[in-house]
Amino acid sequence: MTAPPTTANAATTEAGHSSVEERLDRMESRWALRDLVSNYCHGVDKHDIDLFMSIWHDDAVWRIGPPFGDFHGAAEVRRALVDVIWPAWRETHHWTTNLTLTFDGTDAADGVCDVNCNGATPDDVMQVVSATYTDRFERRAGRWAIARRDVVIHYFSAVPGVDLAPPAE
Amino acid sequence: MTAPPTTANAATTEAGHSSVEERLDRMESRWALRDLVSNYCHGVDKHDIDLFMSIWHDDAVWRIGPPFGDFHGAAEVRRALVDVIWPAWRETHHWTTNLTLTFDGTDAADGVCDVNCNGATPDDVMQVVSATYTDRFERRAGRWAIARRDVVIHYFSAVPGVDLAPPAE
Amino acid sequence: MTAPPTTANAATTEAGHSSVEERLDRMESRWALRDLVSNYCHGVDKHDIDLFMSIWHDDAVWRIGPPFGDFHGAAEVRRALVDVIWPAWRETHHWTTNLTLTFDGTDAADGVCDVNCNGATPDDVMQVVSATYTDRFERRAGRWAIARRDVVIHYFSAVPGVDLAPPAE
Numbered sequence: 275m276t277a278p279p280t281t282a283n284a285a286t287t288e289a290g291h292s293s294v295e296e297r298l299d300r301m302e303s304r305w306a307l308r309d310l311v312s313n314y315c316h317g318v319d320k321h322d323i324d325l326f327m328s329i330w331h332d333d334a335v336w337r338i339g340p341p342f343g344d345f346h347g348a349a350e351v352r353r354a355l356v357d358v359i360w361p362a363w364r365e366t367h368h369w370t371t372n373l374t375l376t377f378d379g380t381d382a383a384d385g386v387c388d389v390n391c392n393g394a395t396p397d398d399v400m401q402v403v404s405a406t407y408t409d410r411f412e413r414r415a416g417r418w419a420i421a422r423r424d425v426v427i428h429y430f431s432a433v434p435g436v437d438l439a440p441p442a443e
Numbered sequence: 444m445t446a447p448p449t450t451a452n453a454a455t456t457e458a459g460h461s462s463v464e465e466r467l468d469r470m471e472s473r474w475a476l477r478d479l480v481s482n483y484c485h486g487v488d489k490h491d492i493d494l495f496m497s498i499w500h501d502d503a504v505w506r507i508g509p510p511f512g513d514f515h516g517a518a519e520v521r522r523a524l525v526d527v528i529w530p531a532w533r534e535t536h537h538w539t540t541n542l543t544l545t546f547d548g549t550d551a552a553d554g555v556c557d558v559n560c561n562g563a564t565p566d567d568v569m570q571v572v573s574a575t576y577t578d579r580f581e582r583r584a585g586r587w588a589i590a591r592r593d594v595v596i597h598y599f600s601a602v603p604g605v606d607l608a609p610p611a612e
Numbered sequence: 613m614t615a616p617p618t619t620a621n622a623a624t625t626e627a628g629h630s631s632v633e634e635r636l637d638r639m640e641s642r643w644a645l646r647d648l649v650s651n652y653c654h655g656v657d658k659h660d661i662d663l664f665m666s667i668w669h670d671d672a673v674w675r676i677g678p679p680f681g682d683f684h685g686a687a688e689v690r691r692a693l694v695d696v697i698w699p700a701w702r703e704t705h706h707w708t709t710n711l712t713l714t715f716d717g718t719d720a721a722d723g724v725c726d727v728n729c730n731g732a733t734p735d736d737v738m739q740v741v742s743a744t745y746t747d748r749f750e751r752r753a754g755r756w757a758i759a760r761r762d763v764v765i766h767y768f769s770a771v772p773g774v775d776l777a778p779p780a781e
Contacts, residue, residue: 442509
């Protein structure tokens with residue numbers, strides 16, 4: 275049985291031959307990468323374009339695939355959110371879990387996480403989406419950001435008969 | 444483009460001018476704050492009042508807003524769970540994700556996280572809830588706890604035709 | 613009010629009397645244990661048997677209970693996934709959250725986390741599952757893995773009328 279790279283275990287691979295500085299930096303990087311993944315959701319769902327753009331490198335690639343397409347560079351990434359994603363939804367709620375990270379030196383890492391997304395389209399139909407994000411993270415000039423996010427959508431389906439609405443005041 | 448405070452990146456802001464002790468303490472604090480957010484869910488869903496009360500400071504404020512109200516101080520917070528929330532539900536399942544933390548010195552932090560909650564009301568109707576929690580965490584006498592939790596409920600909706608039930612024995 | 617063990621707060625319990633090495637090791641262990649919990653989901657959902665098997669000790673026990681049963685040792689655990697779980701589902705999507713850890717020395721820990729699982733059975737009916745995993749993690753020869761996972765399924769229910777499908781190309 276050959277274990278794939280994602281089975282790497284933080285405690286066995288990082289403690290052995292690293293300095294205190296390296297070990298602190300690795301864990302601080304883990305927190306920074308979690309923040310990127312979380313802020314993707316906060317940026318999209320809360321319509322915070324500045325927060326959303328802060329997670330990407332200038333030359334980032336965002337490959338959503340069907341039905342939305344692929345986007346290259348910060349300008350296209352921004353346009354994708356503002357002109358494509360937001361108009362396609364009345365509201366979205368992304369919940370990201372299961373993030374695992376495989377480091378490639380001190381300034382790059384590959385990540386895999388899963389997202390459960392509930393939302394509603396502009397015609398008020400509840401939608402449920404399941405997807406996996408495969409990310410390339412890079413630290414440039416001391417700043418971690420996403421260099422590439424590949425999206426695989428497992429399902430994207432309507433839930434008839436549910437009226438998503440906040441509680442009455 | 445002005446980045447909001449929540450874009451702060453752990454690796455860039457914390458490593459530069461901090462001692463090993465400060466960096467360890469910051470990350471241990473991050474774990475402690477994650478535990479508070481998780482134990483809110485465990486306490487509510489598993490009807491563990493002691494665990495639930497352990498996450499709050501004595502003067503904590505829990506602002507749920509409609510339809511449940513706002514609660515000030517540990518006694519009211521306890522009453523809200525026991526006399527308001529629990530009777531309103533037959534069962535709840537809170538899944539918290541996307542936690543981001545912005546520290547304000549060493550002993551206070553602001554947090555934002557999202558929750559997906561499925562459950563059933565006492566009349567056996569499945570409900571789905573999406574909400575965002577904005578938290579003020581404070582460390583007092585060495586103990587991190589929640590000083591204030593503000594809840595924004597995005598939707599709170601019935602899902603007709605689903606009978607939530609465990610598998611048959 | 614007596615706080616249960618799971619209320620233990622990382623920042624108050626770990627910083628006081630521990631060396632830098634012990635504190636680094638504890639946090640690296642936390643990341644390793646998160647990876648185990650995440651890789652369970654990735655292994656099951658992405659049909660990656662090697663990744664899935666990498667999270668268990670050879671003598672691991674996986675107590676799912678009804679409707680699937682209990683499994684003892686790596687060979688049974690593998691068989692349970694390949695011969696029981698995978699055939700029972702057309703697709704699964706596990707999202708684990710709320711992980712809390714209580715350490716028992718440096719090489720063992722108890723964990724509690726919750727999972728929200730959406731999927732479809734082979735007859736194309738959407739199913740929603742809520743469960744809690746109670747885990748015993750042990751580090752043996754420097755490798756953290758699961759020694760025992762107990763599953764409590766809160767509900768396992770069909771959602772009529774939803775056709776889980778990816779977007780059209």
